[in-house]
Every structure is written in C-alpha cells, then in structure tokens.
Amino acid sequence: MSTQTILILGGSIAGLGAAHYALKHTIPQLPKKDGTTYTVTLVNPSKDFFWRIASPRAAVNKQLMPSAKIFYPIEPAFKHYPKGSFTFIQGTATHVDAAGQTVSITTSSGEQQTIPYTALIIATGMTTASPLFTQTTSASDLTSAYDEFQKSLPNAKTIVIGGAGPVAVETAGEIAEFLNGKPGFMASGPKNPKAKVTIISAEKKMLPVLREAISKQAEKFLKRLGADVVYSTKVVSTTQGESGKTVVQLSDGKTLEPDIYIDATGVRPNTSFLPKEWLDSRNKVQTNPKTLRVDIAGPKIYAIGDVGSYTRGGAIDIGDALPVALTNLKIDLTAEITGKPATQERHYKANLAESQICPIGTSKGVGAFNGNKMPSILIWMIKSRDYLVGQLAQATVDGKTWEKESKWKPEPISQAQKVGLSSG
Numbered sequence: 333m334s335t336q337t338i339l340i341l342g343g344s345i346a347g348l349g350a351a352h353y354a355l356k357h358t359i360p361q362l363p364k365k366d367g368t369t370y371t372v373t374l375v376n377p378s379k380d381f382f383w384r385i386a387s388p389r390a391a392v393n394k395q396l397m398p399s400a401k402i403f404y405p406i407e408p409a410f411k412h413y414p415k416g417s418f419t420f421i422q423g424t425a426t427h428v429d430a431a432g433q434t435v436s437i438t439t440s441s442g443e444q445q446t447i448p449y450t451a452l453i454i455a456t457g458m459t460t461a462s463p464l465f466t467q468t469t470s471a472s473d474l475t476s477a478y479d480e481f482q483k484s485l486p487n488a489k490t491i492v493i494g495g496a497g498p499v500a501v502e503t504a505g506e507i508a509e510f511l512n513g514k515p516g517f518m519a520s521g522p523k524n525p526k527a528k529v530t531i532i533s534a535e536k537k538m539l540p541v542l543r544e545a546i547s548k549q550a551e552k553f554l555k556r557l558g559a560d561v562v563y564s565t566k567v568v569s570t571t572q573g574e575s576g577k578t579v580v581q582l583s584d585g586k587t588l589e590p591d592i593y594i595d596a597t598g599v600r601p602n603t604s605f606l607p608k609e610w611l612d613s614r615n616k617v618q619t620n621p622k623t624l625r626v627d628i629a630g631p632k633i634y635a636i637g638d639v640g641s642y643t644r645g646g647a648i649d650i651g652d653a654l655p656v657a658l659t660n661l662k663i664d665l666t667a668e669i670t671g672k673p674a675t676q677e678r679h680y681k682a683n684l685a686e687s688q689i690c691p692i693g694t695s696k697g698v699g700a701f702n703g704n705k706m707p708s709i710l711i712w713m714i715k716s717r718d719y720l721v722g723q724l725a726q727a728t729v730d731g732k733t734w735e736k737e738s739k740w741k742p743e744p745i746s747q748a749q750k751v752g753l754s755s756g
Contacts (some may be wrong), residue, residue, distance in 0.1 A: 335395040336370050338661070339435060339447055342455035342602075343376025343406055343424050344384065345728055346637030346650045350453050352731030353658045355413050361662055363669045370665070373419040373447060374406070375437055381406050382467035382474065382731050386719035388691075389503035391464040391478055392485065392510050396694070401721045403471040404729040421445070425456070425605045430630050440470075451632040451661055454617055456602035458638045461595040465499055485510070488591035489527050492580055494567040495596035496533030497540065498690045501550055503594060504531050505692035508557035514695065515556045522558045529559035530590075532582065534566045539698070541644075541688045546698050546705060553692040553708075567597060591674065601639050616641040622743075624657040625664075632664050635738075642680065648687060655738035656680040676742035691716035 338354050340347050351374050359370045380403040380696070390397040410418040423439035435452065437445040460466045467474045491507055493500050493709040508529045512522040513530040531538065535592060537547040538561060551561050566583040570593060580591035584588030601616045610620050610629050618628050619640040626633040635642075636650065643649050659678040667674040689711050697711025714720070727733050 334368050336368060336450040337448060338370060338451045338453065338454045339449035340372065340374045340434065340455060342457055342637070342639070343374055343378070343381055344455070344457050344637070345647055346457065346639075347374060347376065347453070347455035348381060348406070348409075348728060348731070349650065349654045349734060350455055350636055350658060351410070351418070353654060353734045354661070355417060356731065356734060357467045357737040358658050358662045358665075359417075360555060362665055365669045368669075369416075370450075370510055371417050371419065372651075373421065373449075375421045375423055375425060375435075375447070376406065377422070377424050377440070378469040378470045378670070379406060379420075379422045379440075380404060380467075381409075381730075382471070383719070383721060383725045384465065384467070386721055386725075387465040388499060388506050391455075391481055391503065392506040394478065394482065394599050397719070397721075399471070399475055399717070401725070402536055403475075404726065406729070409729045409731065428452070428606055430530070430607070430633065451665065452634070453657065453661070454603075454626070454633070454635045454639055455637050456600050456601040456639050460499070460599050461597055464503075464594065465596070481524070484592060490588075490590040491529045491592045491594070492529060492532060492590040493530070493596055494532050494570075494580070495536040495598070496531055496535065497596065498560070498688060500531055500594075500596035501538055501554070501690055501692065503596060504529050504554055504559045505557060505696075508554065508559040509693035512558035516528055519556065521556055525558040527558065529554075529557075530588075531559065531561045532565055532567055532580075533561055533563050534583075536563050539688065539690060542686060542690075542698070542700055543705075546700060549708075550690065550692060550698045554603055554695045556696075560670045560680060567595075567727075570595070590715065597636070603639060614641070621682075623660050623677055624653060624680055632661070632668075634661060642682070644684075646688070650685070651733075652683060653680050654734075655740065659738075659740060674745050677745045678740045679743045689715050691719065 335658045340350050350436050351372050354372050383402045386402050390402050407420045427436040433444050434448050463477050493504050511527040512525040537544045537609045539547050568583050577589050580588040603615050617635040617640050619635040619642045620627050621642045624634050636657050638645050656678045663674045683732040685749045691697040697716045699706045699711050721749045
C-alpha cells in the first residue's frame with residue numbers, strides 16, 4: 333500500500349480552489365490500484381487565507397473592512413474531508429527537483445523539509461510592489477503594516493499613487509473618500525477637501541482592460557472625491573528624501589514629494605524557487621496555454637493563476653482555468669495508473685472579453701462584463717459594498733464554489749503529451 337501526494341504550492345484563490353477540486357472531484361474518480369491512495373498537501377507561507385480583493389479598503393479603513401473579513405484560517409476549511417486526505421504545511425518553497433519529484437520547504441519555524449510528490453501544482457501567485465496588497469508571510473505582519481499606514485493617513489495632505497490599474501484606482505477612491513468624505517448630491521467635488529490624491533498613469537487612460545469611456549467615467553467619480561489623474565507619465569524612480577518622505581521622479585521631469593506614496597505599478601511572480609528554464613521573460617511559469625501543463629518541466633506539473641504565463645490575471649480567469657488543470661491532472665494520473673495512453677484532454681480558452689469591475693469609494697464604481705458596460709449601481713451591488721466578502725470569501729476558503737464538477741468538452745490529446753506520457 334502506498335500514498336501518492338498531489339502537492340500544491342500557494343494558498344490563495346488558485347491554490348485553495350485546486351486543493352478542494354482535487355479532493356472533491358479528481359481523486360475520487362481515479363482508478364483503484366493495489367491499495368494506492370492519493371492525498372493533497374498544501375504549502376503556504378501563512379496559515380490564513382487573505383482575501384486580497386478587499387485590500388484597497390482594508391489598507392485604508394479597518395472599521396469598514398476589519399481583519400475578520402479578510403483573513404480566514406485554512407486548515408479548518410478541510411476538516412470535513414476523510415482523515416489523512418489533506419495536509420497543510422505553513423512554509424515557503426525554496427527549491428524544486430523535478431527529476432527526483434521533490435520540493436524543498438522552509439517551514440514557519442525555520443525547519444527544512446523535503447516533500448515528495450507524484451503531481452505538482454504551482455499556484456504561488458505574485459507579490460505587489462506595495463506591501464499593502466499582498467500577504468507575504470502572516471496575517472499579523474500584514475495587519476501591522478495596515479496599522480502603521482492607517483496611523484499616518486489622517487494627517488496626510490498629499491497622496492500619490494503610481495499606477496492606474498484597478499488596485500490603484502480602487503485605493504485612490506478609498507483614500508479620497510476616507511479623507512475628504514462623500515461629495516454632496518450633484519456636487520462635482522468635495523467642498524473642503526483635506527487631502528489631494530493623485531494617480532500617475534503611464535498610459536493615456538486608466539484601467540487598461542476597459543474601454544476609454546469607462547476610464548473617463550472612473551476619472552469623473554474620482555474627481556468627485558478629490559482625486560486627480562496625471563496621464564501619459566511614468567514614475568521613473570523613487571528615493572527617500574531628507575524629510576523621510578518619498579521623492580517621486582516623473583518622466584516629464586517633475587519631482588513630487590507627497591506625504592504618502594503608494595506603488596501600485598506592477599507585480600512580481602513568486603517564482604524565485606523554480607528552475608530558470610521553466611520561466612519566461614517576465615519570470616512567469618511557461619505554461620501550455622491549452623492544457624496548463626508545464627511541459628518544459630516534465631509530466632504532471634501544472635500552473636494556475638497569476639503565476640502562469642497563459643493568463644492576463646484575475647479571479648474570473650482562475651475560475652476558468654482551474655478545472656482545466658485539475659481535469660488534465662486526473663487524465664494524466666489515470667493514464668499512469670492504468671498504463672493506457674490518454675486519448676483526450678481538456679483545453680483552456682481565454683475569455684478576452686471586456687470584463688472587470690472596479691469600485692470607487694463605497695457607493696460608486698465602473699466596469700463591464702463580457703463586453704457589456706455595467707451601471708454604477710450594479711457595481712455597487714456586486715462589489716463596492718464589501719469587495720465580494722459576503723458572496724465569495726468564505727465560500728472560497730470552504731471550497732463551496734467547487735461543489736459541482738465543471739463540465740467540459742474533450743479534445744484529442746496532443747502529440748506532445750503523447751510523447752511526454754510515453755517518456756514519463
């Protein structure tokens with residue numbers, strides 16, 4: 333009798349979803365063979381899941397978004413599965429040995445472990461430039477960062493945000509409303525603004541996924557809260573000035589020294605522990621855009637979420653991609669167990685339709701879904717009220733979003749996969 337481990341690295345939306353999907357749908361459908369059992373091991377730096385979607389509000393206002401709404405313990409969410417079917421390790425991956433099928437881990441206590449695997453799912457996500465939007469170690473560390481930020485915020489007169497994606501726009505809206513209050517009915521801006529909030533956009537519009545008209549609507553909502561946008565200007569560099577404030581050098585030659593600077597210009601994939609040949613020029617995992625296998629790494633290795641080269645990012649895309657990877661995992665394991673070549677696989681198809689919703693303060697927002705512009709009131713109902721906490725946060729942790737197996741249409745297996753299975 334042997335135990336085979338499906339090892340998942342990362343405990344955010346992609347990693348948690350993969351663990352639940354494997355336990356609910358993948359493992360129960362595997363052929364039985366000689367008493368072999370399959371288990372799931374999940375590795376994550378924090379013992380808590382962080383609802384990163386709500387980070388713009390959580391960073392600004394703990395009354396509106398307290399810790400209880402953004403941090404959820406991971407292990408209790410897996411208690412209802414059969415004993416021994418799931419293991420959680422609080423730690424960080426430091427090395428992958430694909431030939432030996434092992435991953436080296438440093439636990440939260442500093443212990444070094446080597447975990448063997450029969451299949452590996454890489455879902456380590458990304459790290460943001462600002463510490464306000466990513467949980468890199470523990471809930472307590474991020475809470476401390478929020479406490480420090482929120483102490484400085486009420487006295488700030490000038491806030492500059494580098495970047496013009498959804499996180500930047502949402503954060504600008506939260507800060508401007510917190511400091512300047514909501515504008516009066518039909519007012520074009522706050523009567524007595526306490527602070528000036530400025531977004532620095534490298535492009536000619538904000539929110540790259542959305543059309544220009546929606547970006548302009550976002551700018552209108554921001555101005556009503558006391559936030560401005562500077563377009564076609566890049567943040568060239570930032571340094572710490574003698575006053576202790578951040579000095580921001582812009583591409584137009586201007587220099588700013590705001591009371592608070594927030595870097596929302598980009599993200600860094602969490603892939604430093606992986607072999608360099610597995611990564612693309614952006615340091616994302618080179619992922620087969622159809623099967624979500626990491627072909628260059630060998631058989632039974634997959635990537636899901638922002639860490640993969642196949643995706644433009646976002647939770648909606650994870651929802652489309654996760655069943656693909658886990659179905660192909662089932663196909664690959666079944667072929668290994670039975671010794672019979674697989675004849676079909678599942679293919680991922682990117683949804684490139686205009687889809688993104690962006691709250692601006694507690695009562696407004698902009699966005700589109702599947703190419704259709706959405707009214708502000710609908711954005712408020714869906715996301716602006718609580719950043720989807722009530723609808724999805726706990727359900728994501730508990731795996732309720734994956735109670736049913738996603739339907740799919742089989743595709744003929746690729747020649748490359750046939751070769752991979754025969755050589756694996």
